[in-house]
Amino acid sequence: SRDSSPITAESIKPTLCRVIIYLQKMSGDTCLTAALCPAAAPKPKTCSFKVGSLGNKYVRLNVGGSLYYTTVQVLTRHDTMLKAMFSGRMEVLTDKEGWILIDRCGKHFGTILNYLRDDTIALPKHRQEIKELMAEAKYYLIQGLVDMCQAALQDKKDLYEPVCNIPIITSPKEEERLIESSMKPVVKLLYNRSNNKYSYTSNSDDNLLKNIELFDKLSLRFNGRVLFIKDVIGDEICCWSFYGQGRKLAEVCCTSIVYATEKKQTKVEFPEARIYEETLNVLLYETPRVPDNSLLEATSRSRSQASHSEDDDGFELRDRVRRIHVKRYSTYDDRQLGH
Numbered sequence: 001s002r003d004s005s006p007i008t009a010e011s012i013k014p015t016l017c018r019v020i021i022y023l024q025k026m027s028g029d030t031c032l033t034a035a036l037c038p039a040a041a042p043k044p045k046t047c048s049f050k051v052g053s054l055g056n057k058y059v060r061l062n063v064g065g066s067l068y069y070t071t072v073q074v075l076t077r078h079d080t081m082l083k084a085m086f087s088g089r090m091e092v093l094t095d096k097e098g099w100i101l102i103d104r105c106g107k108h109f110g111t112i113l114n115y116l117r118d119d120t121i122a123l124p125k126h127r128q129e130i131k132e133l134m135a136e137a138k139y140y141l142i143q144g145l146v147d148m149c150q151a152a153l154q155d156k157k158d159l160y161e162p163v164c165n166i167p168i169i170t171s172p173k174e175e176e177r178l179i180e181s182s183m184k185p186v187v188k189l190l191y192n193r194s195n196n197k198y199s200y201t202s203n204s205d206d207n208l209l210k211n212i213e214l215f216d217k218l219s220l221r222f223n224g225r226v227l228f229i230k231d232v233i234g235d236e237i238c239c240w241s242f243y244g245q246g247r248k249l250a251e252v253c254c255t256s257i258v259y260a261t262e263k264k265q266t267k268v269e270f271p272e273a274r275i276y277e278e279t280l281n282v283l284l285y286e287t288p289r290v291p292d293n294s295l296l297e298a299t300s301r302s303r304s305q306a307s308h309s310e311d312d313d314g315f316e317l318r319d320r321v322r323r324i325h326v327k328r329y330s331t332y333d334d335r336q337l338g339h
Contacts, residue, residue: 057071057072058070058071059071059072059075059086059100060098060099060100061099061100061102061109062095062099062100062101062102063102063104063105063106063109064102064103064104064105064106064107064109065106066106066107066109067099068106068109068110068113070113072086074113074116074117075116077116077117078116078142078144079141080116080140080141080142081139081140081141082116082140104136104139105132105136107132108129108132108133108136109136111133112136112137112140112142112145115137115142115144115145116142119144120148121145121148123148123149123152127153127156130149130152130153130156131149131153133145133149134146134149134150134153137149164219164220164223164224164228166219166228166229166230167229167230168229168230168231168232169188169229169230169231169233170232170233171233175188175229175231178227178229179243179246180246182227182243182246183287184225184226184227184286184287185225185226185227185242185243185244185245185282185283185285185286186226186227186228186229186241186242186243186244186282187215187218187219187226187227187228187229187240187241187242187243187279187282188228188229188230188231188240188241188242188243189211189212189215189228189229189230189231189238189239189240190230190231190232190234190236190238190239190240190241191208191211191212191230191231191232191237191238192231192232192233192234192235192236192237193208193237195234195235195236195237196237196266198257198263198264198265198266199263199265199266200265200266200267200268201258201265201266201267201268203267203268204266204267204268205268207238207254207268207269207270208237208238208268210270210272211238211240211254211268211270211275214270214272214275214276215228215230218275218276218279222279222283225283225286226279226282226283236253236255237254237255237266237268238253238254238255238268239251239252239253239254239255240252240253240254240275240278242278242279242281242282243282244282244284244285245285248321249278249281249282249285249321249322250278250281250282250321250322250323250324251321251322251323251324252271252274252275252278252324253323253324254268254269254270254271255267255268255269256269271324274324278322278324
């Protein structure tokens with residue numbers, strides 16, 4: 001060549017690469033090309049597997065960064081997406097080290113493999129993990145494992161689902177929000193054992209407990225029809241309140257003051273029949289908001305005491321609040337002798 005410029009490695013590298021690429025096309029060898037042409041970045045390769053050729057050969061799996069070893073026979077035991085991947089029906093990606101890439105979370109893939117091996121597994125204890133496993137089983141089209149997860153979730157729901165939820169309110173605003181947003185009648189029990197500056201009579205503690213037990217019984221019986229709430233911060237010691245369509249209908253106060261002794265005492269009553277009657281009355285305010293005449297007649301003590309007017313819709317319910325104070329002020333001492 002007439003060009004007197006010195007020949008360097010940088011000047012001959014493009015020419016050498018073109019020659020090697022030409023030879024590679026003729027021979028099919030790619031090793032030299034990859035070594036001498038670093039500009040070509042390594043890319044995941046695609047390949048397919050055939051059961052007859054690999055048999056029980058171990059394959060290496062990279063599932064979302066988690067590495068697993070297993071055989072093609074295990075992966076193709078059931079008619080799943082994994083069988084399609086490793087029976088030649090689908091192409092799979094491999095990295096430069098030969099790991100087969102699966103773009104899924106690898107947290108539960110070991111459990112997936114155990115199910116493919118044994119047709120059964122010990123499911124996780126927590127509902128969230130069972131849901132995660134079921135999502136992976138759905139992705140890999142493993143229907144048997146999906147059914148197991150669904151059955152376990154249903155069993156756990158039946159086991160831990162509460163019969164009824166009873167909110168405990170701690171502020172007037174919370175109470176107002178609950179009552180206004182409820183589409184059902186509301187029964188509230190306020191009990192505040194610490195809100196008392198006097199001693200209790202002999203039966204008061206038992207009666208306070210009986211009120212709480214009655215509340216629990218009513219909440220279990222009418223939980224689908226009435227919203228039951230508890231109040232533990234009010235001014236009263238034991239008081240029932242009944243609401244319908246967002247407004248207060250009745251109140252049964254179960255506490256009174258005893259003056260017969262030299263010291264004042266607090267007395268707690270248990271008017272079971274009256275509380276039960278008022279609970280049945282609030283059922284008249286269930287949705288649809290049309291009074292049930294037969295129920296109104298059954299829960300009214302008498303037609304003359306029920307405030308109503310004869311019209312096309314039946315009895316018109318009263319707007320005022322019925323406040324019932326059971327023996328609000330007593331002048332006798334009901335304690336037994338010796339107390």
